[in-house]
Amino acid sequence: MSQNQNKTKPELLTGAEIAVRLLERQGIRTIAGILGSANLPLYDALSYSKQIHHVLTRHEQGAGFIAQGMARASGQPAVCFATSGPGTTNLLTAIADAKLDSIPVVAITGQVSRNMIGTDAFQEVDTYGMTIPITKHNYLVNSAADLLHILPQAFRIATSGRPGPVLIDIPKDVQLEEVEVTAWPEPGCPDAPPSIDPMLVEAAARMMAEAKRPILYLGGGVIHSGAADVVRQLAEKAGLPTVTTLLALGALPFDHPLWLGMLGMHGAPCANKAMDESDLLIVVGARFDDRATGKLAEFCPQAKVIHIDIDPAELNKLRASHVAIGGDVGAVLQALLPRIEAQARPDWLARIRQLKEDWPLRLPGSEDPCTHYGLVKAVAECLDENAILATDVGQHQMWAAQAYPHRKPRRWLTSGGLGTMGFGLPTALGAALAEPENTVVCFSGDGSLLMNIQELVTAAQENANVKVVLMNNSALGLVHQQQTQFYGARHFASLFSQNPDFVALALACGVRAVNLDSASDPRAALREAIATRGPCLIHCSIDVQELVCPIVPPGAANREMIGV
Amino acid sequence: MKEQSPLRTVLELTVNNHPGVMSHVVGLFSRRAFNLEGILVLPVGDGAISRIWLLVNEDERLPQMIKQVEKLEDVRNVRRHAADHNAFVRLEEFFNTN
Numbered sequence: 001m002s003q004n005q006n007k008t009k010p011e012l013l014t015g016a017e018i019a020v021r022l023l024e025r026q027g028i029r030t031i032a033g034i035l036g037s038a039n040l041p042l043y044d045a046l047s048y049s050k051q052i053h054h055v056l057t058r059h060e061q062g063a064g065f066i067a068q069g070m071a072r073a074s075g076q077p078a079v080c081f082a083t084s085g086p087g088t089t090n091l092l093t094a095i096a097d098a099k100l101d102s103i104p105v106v107a108i109t110g111q112v113s114r115n116m117i118g119t120d121a122f123q124e125v126d127t128y129g130m131t132i133p134i135t136k137h138n139y140l141v142n143s144a145a146d147l148l149h150i151l152p153q154a155f156r157i158a159t160s161g162r163p164g165p166v167l168i169d170i171p172k173d174v175q176l177e178e179v180e181v182t183a184w185p186e187p188g189c190p191d192a193p194p195s196i197d198p199m200l201v202e203a204a205a206r207m208m209a210e211a212k213r214p215i216l217y218l219g220g221g222v223i224h225s226g227a228a229d230v231v232r233q234l235a236e237k238a239g240l241p242t243v244t245t246l247l248a249l250g251a252l253p254f255d256h257p258l259w260l261g262m263l264g265m266h267g268a269p270c271a272n273k274a275m276d277e278s279d280l281l282i283v284v285g286a287r288f289d290d291r292a293t294g295k296l297a298e299f300c301p302q303a304k305v306i307h308i309d310i311d312p313a314e315l316n317k318l319r320a321s322h323v324a325i326g327g328d329v330g331a332v333l334q335a336l337l338p339r340i341e342a343q344a345r346p347d348w349l350a351r352i353r354q355l356k357e358d359w360p361l362r363l364p365g366s367e368d369p370c371t372h373y374g375l376v377k378a379v380a381e382c383l384d385e386n387a388i389l390a391t392d393v394g395q396h397q398m399w400a401a402q403a404y405p406h407r408k409p410r411r412w413l414t415s416g417g418l419g420t421m422g423f424g425l426p427t428a429l430g431a432a433l434a435e436p437e438n439t440v441v442c443f444s445g446d447g448s449l450l451m452n453i454q455e456l457v458t459a460a461q462e463n464a465n466v467k468v469v470l471m472n473n474s475a476l477g478l479v480h481q482q483q484t485q486f487y488g489a490r491h492f493a494s495l496f497s498q499n500p501d502f503v504a505l506a507l508a509c510g511v512r513a514v515n516l517d518s519a520s521d522p523r524a525a526l527r528e529a530i531a532t533r534g535p536c537l538i539h540c541s542i543d544v545q546e547l548v549c550p551i552v553p554p555g556a557a558n559r560e561m562i563g564v
Numbered sequence: 565m566k567e568q569s570p571l572r573t574v575l576e577l578t579v580n581n582h583p584g585v586m587s588h589v590v591g592l593f594s595r596r597a598f599n600l601e602g603i604l605v606l607p608v609g610d611g612a613i614s615r616i617w618l619l620v621n622e623d624e625r626l627p628q629m630i631k632q633v634e635k636l637e638d639v640r641n642v643r644r645h646a647a648d649h650n651a652f653v654r655l656e657e658f659f660n661t662n
């Protein structure tokens with residue numbers, strides 16, 4: 001430890017000043033959050049920072065998702081602040097979301113002073129206890145001096161191996177405690193990835209050579225690892241038809257001949273069919289999530305499995321693998337690449353072409369910009385391949401996943417594991433803060449948008465280049481659809497009898513708004529709205545009867561898709 | 565009594581000794597509705613680390629549980645012992661029913 005320390009002129013600093021200094025040394029430039037009495041010392045220290053721009057949100061959940069948006073777009077850890085008690089409980093959903101999708105977020109919360117902890121003091125909650133199951137790791141800081149090792153460690157943990165959120169709870173008196181700092185620790189950075197067992201790589205290469213009908217199944221780990229390039233090389237060299245999960249969209253360009261589409265519940269029929277026929281699954285950074293696999297016992301019944309993941313606990317968790325390789329997926333694929341033979345696989349690839357032709361993902365109405373698929377397509381036409389797309393959760397999310405031409409990694413930000421309504425707007429805002437010159441589009445629904453609508457004000461305040469495309473069906477569409485299909489069309493509590501005037505609401509928040517419903521030329525209106533810098537709400541009514549198709553019914557096998 | 569009880573396993577964890585570590589370990593079991601039949605903790609050496617002994621029923625989820633425990637930042641090492649490990653046996657006199 002000591003040789004890593006950078007000696008400095010001794011300075012008497014408070015815990016809060018130390019924390020801010022360490023965040024600066026960590027390279028943090030933006031922090032979203034809300035202040036309160038238990039983190040006021042931190043905010044006071046932050047006010048002196050010339051490096052860090054603070055984004056005052058209107059709800060702590062917004063701050064948590066802004067941090068996620070920055071982290072998802074950049075791959076770098078991002079920070080949010082909240083005060084004790086309600087400030088912290090408001091953050092929890094965003095932290096849990098980051099845990100399930102493995103996003104490196106460092107949340108720093110204020111806590112009541114140490115002598116009041118455990119007394120049910122004003123705005124005291126057991127932050128440490130509440131966040132154990134939803135963080136990768138958490139801390140209750142016991143002294144200002146401890147911050148010197150805890151902060152760098154938090155960043156190291158958030159970014160090492162499988163990334164995830166880390167929470168640091170700092171009692172107010174620790175923020176105020178003065179200590180003399182004589183040396184600064186090195187910023188926390190990711191641990192070196194584990195070494196890869198060459199025997200296992202060899203075994204995987206052999207299985208790939210012997211397989212007749214292999215499929216490459218990519219998950220979010222490919223994005224986190226920055227492995228899209230090597231994935232593409234491997235797929236092309238070994239002739240591997242490729243499917244991606246919701247989180248891995250963009251890992252292979254949508255128009256790549258080997259790409260079959262998204263697998264699973266709302267995936268491409270050809271992807272699910274091909275997997276059903278496959279004799280070898282090469283699973284990379286994916287975790288056999290139930291929305292992807294359908295009925296697990298009947299998932300890819302003929303296939304042997306090679307599973308590559310940085311998290312050893314994912315290997316053999318839900319599906320036994322024949323070769324399980326723990327390691328950074330990019331590094332493992334790099335090691336695998338020279339060991340595999342180039343293969344043309346004419347029979348299997350001919351079969352794949354046939355499946356794509358017979359079982360395509362249908363996108364009816366694509367030509368009309370005022371239908372669900374047509375709107376996604378029309379938006380895509382206004383964007384370049386670098387533009388970032390965020391979504392909320394619901395039908396609009398699935399339609400965007402299906403119809404958007406995904407081209408690159410880290411350009412598609414969606415809540416996969418937790419499926420959190422309200423994710424979209426603040427996450428898009430975070431991405432726009434991370435890439436201020438870029439355009440960020442958020443596909444949202446009328447239900448989801450209202451869950452964090454207050455962040456429209458934050459978008460206006462930051463003049464963020466975020467375009468919210470609101471697909472308004474006056475319904476909680478995805479659950480309305482489930483009632484239609486699986487609950488005898490008994491639509492209870494899923495239709496909104498009252499909805500705000502979203503255009504007026506956006507205007508009231510200081511955000512431009514365009515209503516495609518009344519536009520004489522919706523395409524032109526859309527193009528203009530997206531091309532004009534700054535936040536904008538783009539409203540479009542969508543028929544509530546539209547369904548997300550196809551769908552694997554709950555509990556069914558993926559081959560039993562309906563609405564194909 | 566002994567003959568009827570299910571097969572047991574003893575886990576030996578070496579952990580950083582601080583107030584939160586038990587919650588981290590125990591939480592992994594409770595969220596999976598996996599009962600801990602016995603828990604024994606004492607600091608080791610200068611007290612920077614502790615040893616936790618866990619007595620659990622044999623269960624097909626145990627390998628996954630061990631992997632999850634190994635992932636905890638404060639857990640340095642996990643060992644799985646056979647059921648006849650005597651860490652708990654010697655304590656039985658403290659747990660009489662009468």
Ligand SMILES: Cc1ncc(C[n+]2csc(CCOP(=O)(O)OP(=O)(O)O)c2C)c(N)n1
Nearest residue numbers: 394395396419421445446447448476477478
């Ligand atoms: C916070 C939260 N509450 C409830 C749900 C359950 N849920 C999933 S989709 C959905 C409906 C979403 O409605 P909307 O945002 O309007 O999107 P739509 O399906 O209509 O496109 C609901 C209620 C959820 N995913 N997240």
Ligand SMILES: [Mg+2]
Nearest residue numbers: 445446475477
């Ligand atoms: Mg809706």
